[in-house]
Amino acid sequence: MEDRPLTLVARDLRKTFRRDTGEAVEALAGISLEVRKGALTALVGPDGAGKTTLLRLASGLVAPDSGSLEVVGLDVSAEPQAVQDRIGYMPQRFGLYEDLSVQENLDLYADLHGVTGARRAEIYPRLFEMTQLGRFKQRPAGKLSGGMKQKLGLACTLVRAPELLLLDEPTVGVDPLSRRELWEIVFKLIREDGLSVLVATSYLDEAERCAHAVLMHAGKILAEGPPAEITAKAEGCCFLVKGPQGLPARSLQARLFALPGIVDAVPEAGRVRVVRQPGQLDTALEIAGLSLDTEPVEPRFEDAFMMLFDSVAEERARVSHGTIVAGGSGPHGETVVEVHDLVRMFGDFTAVDHVSFSVRRGEVYGLLGPNGAGKSTTFRMLCGLLPATGGTLKVAGADLLRAGAKARARLGYVAQKFSLYGQLTVDENLEFFASAYGLRGSGKKDRIRALKNDFALENLSDLPSGQLPGGFKQRLALAAALLHEPDILFLDEATSGADPIARRQFWGRITALSEQGVTVIVTTHFMDEAEYCDRIIILDAGKNLAEGTPLEIRQQAAMSDETAPSMEEAFIAIVERERLKRTEKAA
Template identity: 60%
Template sequence: MNGVRPAVVAENLDKCFHGPGGTLRAVDDLSFRVEAGSLVAFVGPDGAGKTTLMRMMAGLLRPDGGRLSVLGTDVAAGPQAVQDRISYMPQRFGLYEDLSVQENLDLYADLHGVPAEVRRERFGRLLDMTDLGRFTARQAGQLSGGMKQKLGLACTLVRSPDLLLLDEPSVGVDPLSRRDLWKIVEQLVRDERLSVVVSTAYMDEAERCAQVFVVNRGRLLAQGTPDALRGRAHGLTFTAAPPAGVAARDLQARLIDARDVILDAVPRGGAVRFIRAPAAAGAAVDALLAGVRAEARPEALEDAFMMMLREHEAAAGDGNGPTQAAPPSAPRSAPAAADKPAIVVRDLVRKFGDFTAVASTSFDVRRGEIFGLLGPNGAGKTTTFRMLCGLLPATSGHLEVAGVDLRRARATARARIGYVSQKFALYGNLTVRENLAFFGGAYGLRGRALRERIDAALKQFALDPSAPSGELPGGYKQRLAMAAGLLHEPDILFLDEPTSGIDPLARRDFWRTITALARRGVTIIVTTHFMEEAEYCDRVAIQDAGRVLALGTPEQVRAQGGAGHAGDMDSAFIAIVEQGRRQAENAGEGGRA
């Protein structure tokens, strides 16, 4: 680039970790180059080596082999010199929750030695970019998830770096917050010519980058512009609309199970988008479709990404997840009244002091239904979720779960439900098997029944029983949490952002399990920030500021978003939330930060 020194150069880079289970080659003979002033992305499944690579670029890990140069400095020889010129935002950025927004900024400026005369202008720009200027006195712990991410980015940028490293910066935040976060990143690249390296599980984010590096098992599978990479799937991408009375997720399940013929399939906009395997015969595809017409569609970056991962995993001799995702058994007992809703919510209210987190919410969930609870960070959906699970009492209203009034018999209802929390809530110092044995015992399983259920769960979720739970990659932690939640074969399963931070490959396997559970009669309640996952749901509700803004099938919710959103749940979600906030402001209710 006109003689400008590249921001990062890696040559034959290696990094290994040694543990009780043997040696893990996290980065394996990796070579790449990041040009100065560019925005690049590293994408790959859990355990691909992305975080290890980011930490090496930040000078926090020393390479075992090869050479890594950052901003012209050999990282192994001068890690401090590199750290003096970069800013690094890890997945779990350390905000001080009992300090205010301004106090967090001041603290990080002190730690980085930012002169007092520089701070006023720098803070002003950061607060303006992140729209946090109105909240400088608010404690960080009282911010929504999206606002915390933006404050974390602002603290990372209190000094002006030459290179910004972002390790999955938008994990766990809603589409509105993701949009705002990326506006900030793109503004930095455009206005300051800042070099930015980001790892992400979102392919739409990778589409925004000038260069994309695809990694798996520590190896670099491909690199290039989004246009060049998506071309790998040219001529192999199609859309099929299921016949009347058939859910898109059921057609998707049939297609994705035929791995020799179909490389990937996802429900989208009421239809199914799929990728035909290059070697698959047309007759084999037609047989799977069983009379459903397929139409060619333009390829996307995610199509190429999924193709490369499937091909690499096949060449390695195994899969990146359980190939047979159907659960081994049906729910523990047949419901007494199959026609009665599994969950009944009437005028549900939850207040914390003067603050109303959930305001007069009402809905039903049918037995065997997949029901999605969506909303921006801070919308009240987690509070609603915790009340449904019996973990938090309602201030007022009626709440019935599995035919039981939670106000009168909370323990009885809990015995009928399974729960997978947003954050890994198992014991990190126990092995996979020990965790399953502990939680199975807590659910009342004993002896042979417990052993059989554990063995079935280990097989179903492709888990290593001797692996230390705390050292598992994010996707495998979610599998373990799912296995623990299903051990006692519950009638109702609650999933609180279960796929947050895991890659598309792991999400496909996860949802294959969920759809199989629903077909066996298990009722599923799920919260998610991946709007594409709403397409698996029978119905969804969108909440904001504690109120339900939309309730219906995915098709009905997309229609409510207005013209132009018929096939795009992401933009429909944003339109509905923004419309709801405008109406609240016009009514004098104010908005929720």
């Protein structure tokens, strides 16, 4: 790849922004980078690393404070419009017009970019074929699934055949099947058209498939090169650890992650995958008084990513078990959610089709499924936000069809999108929601103080919540949801778009809550997060396809050659198998 010409060259690039408070934030601190033509390059890093800033500079939307930046052979600062005419940029929130149809959105972007009728006749059929949106030309964009919206956004970006494609978190909030389809389109364009692509992503498995990966932190580049070279940095440092009988993998994970010398720990098929600093695993286990079976395994790109960040990141928030004051009163094992033959109709369309399951106190239960599977509808009914058409639904001992308000008073909810008030400070948000939950006087003050301490928010009291880094937004949203000490906590794609470090911190807190008896029901498109669940259910077309522990789900999808599938591979295999059965039955 080294002999390929360059499509982007950055030299000592710097950019500083100022918050409303006047505080200076250095987004890029002397970045130097080369992106090769006809290749896929990934920008990887935690919130605030500078990935989006770099993409915005490359697209000519923002000017650097100093340094030089050439894109497709042009000086971006001197000729931003000329650069924009030759590249495509798909930001995190791509501007689709939801009242316009698929065809009308595509036509609008073609008009904006001056694409001729002859060129449209040439490129439209290919775009519709690649995105599989041809059958939905007249459907309003607002009625598309999340994955289809992303594919339409990509098609609108590609309508003028750019030389360089800039993608900022293109698969956030997209299910694994749609994510795979989106990347098939990108790889096809690279392979057949020689398109150059620079992508910022939170999915480390996506970065692992790129030709070149750039790891960023605090506006600087930590490491770059082919993913295999970066992965090799974790050689000899990765293990699978099995805990004592009866100890959930997520509980062992939280304990291991808090140990000195341990870089990373994540649940994996009932065990915990551990990454250690060189020579530190046995010492860490000895200090903790743990006697565990350990098995060395080959490193992954994600393991090396975590090792590099452990060496430079500030002390990570490691949650001590039992520190978070929560609700969850009552005996563990008691059934607190009962769903039987649940049905939800929208006109003639059946979104949820006779789904049944139950959840026990203190359990972490996952609702998984592709976009449009019915999981969000099920989730909304569980929260009391949407009435069921049929079946029975009991939450916290209350029938939601008859006593929704009573049941909702015992629920906490963290939404996919940051749902607090961005103009209000951290303290003002907590004060507002505490009052809304009926907390008063010294009880309210004590509860807010305890949660700010638990979530390390004390030093951010006066900062508007909209200006918080992504990881701290999650902390604040979770703290607000816990103010009234709910028995059941609902997490709706709560870590969507978060980097791996922030997600591990988040799940450490969820583990601490579940051990205090709080029941957690979660939807997620991160299949590795399903490993934190005691049990999961996979839905598609409104029906229950599979239910069980993460290990049982993997076993249901085991390959014929006895290769153990990853959770994502198992999810895709189960959904595709059931869809094939439906197709054959319909035929």
